[in-house]
Amino acid sequence: MAETLPRTRRAARVVLAGVAWLAALAILLSLGTWQMQRLAWKEKLLADIAERRTQAPAALATIEELARAGGDVDYRPLTVTGTFEHGRERHFLATFNGQSGYHVYTPLHLDDGRYVFVNRGFVPFDKKEPATRADGQIAGQHTVIGLARSKLDGKPSSLIPDNDLSKNVFYWKDLDAMAASVGIAPAYLVPFFIDADAAPNPGGLPVGGVTQFDQPNNHLQYALTWYGLALALLLVSGVYVWRWRREAA
Structure with a gap:
């Protein structure tokens, strides 16, 4: 009985760690996908404005x-x-x-x-x-x-x-x-x-044509960051599992 309890606790910890790992991976991938969707939206917006x-x-x-x-x-x-x-x-x-x-x-x-x-x-x-x-x-x-x-x-x-x-x-x-x-x-x-528009003002001021058309579009960079973190999580997890199995063997 005393031997079964530690095994049960270890199993519970493994399950919790697995759930947390899957949740973290899902969050990172969803954030990357969301940024890709934002990228498509921003590119369409800029094309529409042009x-x-x-x-x-x-x-x-x-x-x-x-x-x-x-x-x-x-x-x-x-x-x-x-x-x-x-x-x-x-x-x-x-x-x-x-x-x-x-x-x-x-x-x-x-x-x-x-x-x-x-x-x-x-x-x-x-x-x-x-x-x-x-x-x-x-x-x-x-x-x-x-x-x-x-x-x-x-x-x-x-x-x-x-x-x-x-x-x-x-x-x-x-x-x-x-x-x-x-x-x-x-x-x-x-x-x-x-x-x-930028038509000249007879008195010089105000100076027209001040509309800003440049809009930041960093969504691809953000998406690559989130996907990169997901890949890093997979690699670190793979190394950890490989070492664990090697030590268990």
Whole structure:
């Protein structure tokens, strides 16, 4: 009886070790496979963006109809006409060509009474205030050609600071907060942004055409890492079993 108990315990430990080994291997392989799926998704997304950018600019109404139908409007070229309300511009902390400053988001007042926020482009820190770049504040009706940019569902990361509405400094592009901070009701707000193209500004600033197209795509590297760890687990386990059987013999 005393001899049977240690054998039972050893058998239980072997079973537990085997279950843990299988679980670890399954997790590593599933993570690698998930990254391969993410790789396929990212490659398709980048191809879709590249294809969209070559399309002719559509009317704002066409892009809005696509959005209402649940389609992806991100990076779709469009054209819209309205009047900029420069006194309501919002400032998003950003960099451009190695220089730090702001992207200037200005409400464009449409003929139907609604507003769409247009990212007019980049200004350096010392040109944050509109009075310092008065020549670039376009007056009257103006046609904007640019790319639709989707509204964010929330803060991209907890590491990003909260937007400072009192100083008009946005650390993430919260469309609802931008609109509310200048008194634009949701019913009068187009539910996405527009990034203006690189057409020269008569006053030089803001500098348009600041849309970033490069997106990180490290999923293959991550997949190879997880698969590599799974292979290492198999090799280490194989060596251990070989030594154990050799000692048992």
